[in-house]
Amino acid sequence: MTADHTSSPAPARTAAPAAAGTPGDPPAAALTGTRLRGRATVQVWFNLVLAVMVLLVVVFAVIGARLLARNSQISDDLSGRVQPARVEGVRLQSALLDQETGVRGYVLTHSPQFLVPYTQGLAEEKQSVARLRPLISGNTRATADLKALQDSAARWRADYAEPLVEHARRGLPTASDSALLNGSKQAFDGIRALYAAEDTHLVADRQRSQSQLRHIEGERDAVFLAMLACFLAAALVLAMLLRQIVGRPLNRLRDGALRVAGGEFEGRIVPAGPADLRILAEAVEAMRDGLAGALAEARDQRGRLALQADELTTQAEELRRSNAELEQFAYVASHDLQEPLRKVASFCQLLEKRYRDKLDERGVQYIDFAVDGAKRMQILITDLLAFSRVGRTYDDRLPVRLDTVLDQALANLAGTLEESGAQVRRPAELPVTTGDRTLLTMVWQNLIGNAVKFRSPDGPPLITVESGTGPDGEHTFAVTDNGIGIPAEFSEKVFVIFQRLHSRDVYEGTGIGLAMCRKIIEHHGGRIAVDTSYTGGTRITFTLPATDIPNSEGAQP
Structure with missing residues (x-):
């Protein structure tokens, strides 16, 4: 669009002065050279x-x-x-x-x-x-x-x-x-x-x-x-020379330019003064002529644009209504889909409990597969629903103490941390940011939960939370672990929804955790990425905007 906008009017502006003249008029370059030879310039x-x-x-x-x-x-x-x-x-x-x-x-x-x-x-x-x-x-x-x-x-x-x-x-x-x-x-x-x-x-x-x-x-x-x-x-x-040969012509040129700026495109600007000022006046006159032609063309297009604006307004309204309907449909569909899945899982479990002694080993395995698939479908629907709610259901814009948010995430993961023997190192104090407490808790919980899930078999997980200040004054954070790590070629793939680097048999999950983190961080105006230079495990870095409220005042507990 930029190229079309700058190049298309050029032929019309070039052709306009030619149409106003006569076939015997000399070219503009020849006139400019003649005036320069016949008159002294301001510089002279x-x-x-x-x-x-x-x-x-x-x-x-x-x-x-x-x-x-x-x-x-x-x-x-x-x-x-x-x-x-x-x-x-x-x-x-x-x-x-x-x-x-x-x-x-x-x-x-x-x-x-x-x-x-x-x-x-x-x-x-x-x-x-x-x-x-x-x-x-x-x-x-x-x-x-x-x-x-x-x-x-x-x-x-x-x-x-x-x-x-x-x-x-x-x-x-x-x-x-x-x-x-x-x-x-x-x-x-x-x-x-x-x-x-x-x-x-x-x-x-x-x-x-x-x-x-x-x-x-x-x-x-x-x-x-x-x-x-x-x-x-x-x-x-x-001073007298400037006033006589420069000031007066410039004042006349200024008055003409102000008339054009005020919307009077009909009055012609007459060149006067030294040669270079006359050339400047001719350039302004050419600009006025081009603006007059462009204005006439714009007036012709105004009616068409008005009709297009009405159509765009109608389409935007229709799009908003369609989005609202889609959101309602996604919410209702997620709940309606979970009910039959729960029934399938429940009846499969009842079938296994009542007829287990009458089924062979393969039949019991088939029932386990059906129950596991139903449960995974429930988890997937729940995660999709949570992903769709980011920015809609959870969208508070309040000061939040990240210390409290991290405490909540660690409390939610207390059982997993204790079972794995994980050790979490954190700063003495984390800053205050502006955002939604629930969403930020989900970020900490997903990052630390992934560090525990993808731990190294050689020892217990060691997770380090770091905080700092970026060059633009924003808050910077890093979550580092000693786990199996993420190859550099997959550093972007892990943030795509449903993209997994390992099969479900090795590591459970839906592959939506890091995608959820990216959506939450970007919704808060920050950035998140994998630090590919770190080789001792995985390091996830992200940023959040700073707030003017001190850590001890005005933040949500």
Whole structure:
């Protein structure tokens, strides 16, 4: 039906536009190609605007990259050279002041401890000069300032500091020391002036670098603002372009499509806008034309369908009445058939009891055959009646505790289990499902009863009941035994009604048990199958839908 439904209308829709045109009209493919060559598409306009935006991005990116590189260079120079150079200049001044203070203190007090600052100042001066030289390399003025400061300091030490220390060490008259101290002070004032000049030059270098940074940051901000303005302008142009060449044609096409969706199939949709939108509008127009033709055809078929619907309704009603009659007939027939069978079995037993001494061994055997056949026919009719009642007589949809159901099944099989010495292992707790308690009891009873019936002659039956949760949240169960097993090639046959793998002489029964289990499980929305991978006996697995009710609430006892 699917293939007929999709393929049959195609010729009518193809032929409809051809009938509306004239014999001289060009083909649709030729018209499409002509329009595409004569008009720009939406993609062309988009590509043009995007190309302009990409060009602007590239230009501003190059300018911004150069500004950022320059900014990074100046920042690195300021943080890595200019500022550390000024710090080292301060350390150099501190080292020279320590030398002058130490000399003056030693001359005035003749205490050797005042020579410690002088000695440390000499060492710190050398270290500071060694760190300062690479920082001001390439800066001619700073290099000249450092050289002048070093030369002046060396002259001060040679002319004043060292003679004063030597005089104090020898204990010479203080008058000469006073003269040397005055000269030392004047010479050191010259050193202070040189340091002030050097510091002024380093501060000027720092201010110049900071000014350059501010200038570059201003240029960078201007470039970013210009780029933002260009982007806004491009976005505005793109929005206007979309509104003009795309928005309006799309709105007209939308209005036409909504009219068609509302049932107005007569109004024609006029193509407009770029080439690709015109092609889309022509496709929608072709669809409208096809829908109009299909609608006309549907109207013609509506009358015939109405008559067919009336006939189907009558047939469905007749089928429901026939099913109800068949169900009633099956129920009555099963009871009516059992009565003569009971009579046949009873009179055969009476015949055997009264005339047993007058019958030979073969006659007694014939009577046993008749009684056994009547009993088996009664069992078969009872099983058929129970099979037909699944989903009709037993159809409760209530929460059921599977623990209680399994207990009931084991109680029904208590005699059989005790006689065979069977051992049943079960989980501590089974979940709650929604269904009919009687039917679910029949499932457990049939599966465990089969495990006992088809047991291995090597030992007593060991039956294991397992429970779990499937990938879809459903309850999963397995009944495993150590019996004779089911060959893989018969894993589906055992679920067919009246299909037996063994003769009645070996194992009694009607062959309806597993068929009944499948019908009950599928009636509850689950699945049942034989696990062919298990080789230690038989394992029957089945699923039941989960319920939101907890195990301790709302379930049937």
